[in-house]
Amino acid sequence: MDVTDDSATTQRGTARDRALDAARTLFSQNGVSGTSLQMIADHLGVTKAAIYHQFHTKEEIVVTLLEKPLAELETIITEAEAMDAREDQLDVLLKGLVDVVLANPEVVGLIQGDPAAARIAQVGRLHGDTGRRLTNLLSGPHPDPEARVASVLYGAGLMSIGHHPLLSDIDPETMRSELPRIGRLMLR
C-alpha cells in the first residue's frame, strides 16, 4: 500500500504529524502522565517502536506540542508590550490571548491543568520570563491585590475554556468577541 502523493488529509511528515495529533488528543483527555506511549501507538494502529522512531522520549512529544502555542504567546506579549496606552495594550493582549487559546485549545488546557506539561513548559529553556511578562501585562500598572486576583482568575479561566465540553456548541465568533469583552470588564 504505497502512498506516493501528499494527500490533503495527512500531508508530508505523515507519521510524525499523526503521532502528534494522537498525542495531543490523548494528552488532553487523560493528561500527560495518564497517557502511555502504548495508548498513542494503539490509537494509530502501530507499535510503540514506531512512535520512538519519531520522538526519542515522551517528553520530546510534549515539548513539540508546546512549541507552537508558546511561541505564539510570546509574540502576542511582545506586541502588547510595544503599546503605549494601557487600553491599547489590553486590547492587543486580550485579542491575541483568545486567538491563541482558540487555535490551540487542547495544548493550552494542558499547560494550565497538567502538572507534567506545566513543568515541561517552564523548564524547556523556552520563554523563561514569559509568565512574568504576561502577569505584568494582565495586572497592569497598579498590581494591587484586586488587580492580581482578577488577572489570575481570568488567565486560568481562559486557558481552561478552549475545549470545555459545556461550550462545545458555542460558535468561535461568539467566543472571539465575548472573551476579550469579559476580560476588559474584569481587568479595567
Place this chain on the structure above:
Amino acid sequence: MDVTDDSATTQRGTARDRALDAARTLFSQNGVSGTSLQMIADHLGVTKAAIYHQFHTKEEIVVTLLEKPLAELETIITEAEAMDAREDQLDVLLKGLVDVVLANPEVVGLIQGDPAAARIAQVGRLHGDTGRRLTNLLSGPHPDPEARVASVLYGAGLMSIGHHPLLSDIDPETMRSELPRIGRLMLR
C-alpha cells in the same frame, strides 16, 4: 509517644489522615496519574503496604479526598436553589463557592485540571447532576451564549485559583471579598 487528645495538628485516625494529607499534597503537585503509591509512602516514611492497609486502591484515596468538597458544593447549590430572587441566589452561590474553593484549594484544583480526578468525581455515583445544577445557577434564567461563556470562564478560573502560586501572598479576606465581587460583575 501516645496521643490521647485530639491535637490540632494530626487528630484522631492518625495514619489514615496522614496518608490523605500526603496524597492531597502530592496529587496537587504531580496530578493523580503522576503520583504513585510509592511516592506517597516515601513522603510519609512508610512502605506501600502501609498505605494499602488504609485504602484498598489508589482510586479509593481520590474518592475520599473528593467527598468533603463535593458534599459542601452540593449543600451550597441546594441553598442557592432555594432562593427566590436571582440576586440572592447569586449572592449565596458565589459566597459559598468561594468558601469551598478556599477551604479545599488543592482538591478543587484537581477536579478542574486532572482528568483522572475529574472522571472519578463524575463516576463515583456521587452527585450525578451536580454539574448541571451548578451550571444552571451560574448561567442564570437566560442561558444565552454570552451568559454561558461567562459562567464557565468564572467557574474554571475559580477552581484553578485556590492554590495558585501567583496569589499565595494574598490574604484570604481579600480573596473572600474579591472573588464574589468579580463573579457578580461577570455574571450579572
Place this chain on the structure above:
DNA sequence: GTCTATAGATAGATAGAC
C-alpha cells in the same frame, strides 16, 4: 498496625531484523 516479599502487569526505552 506495619513490615517483607512478591506477584502480575505495564511503563519508558533500546537493539536489531526486515
Place this chain on the structure above:
DNA sequence: GTCTATCTATCTATAGAC
C-alpha cells in the same frame, strides 16, 4: 520507516510474617 523482541524499572495490588 516500521516491525519483533526484549530490557529494566516501576506500577498497582496481594499474601502472609511479625
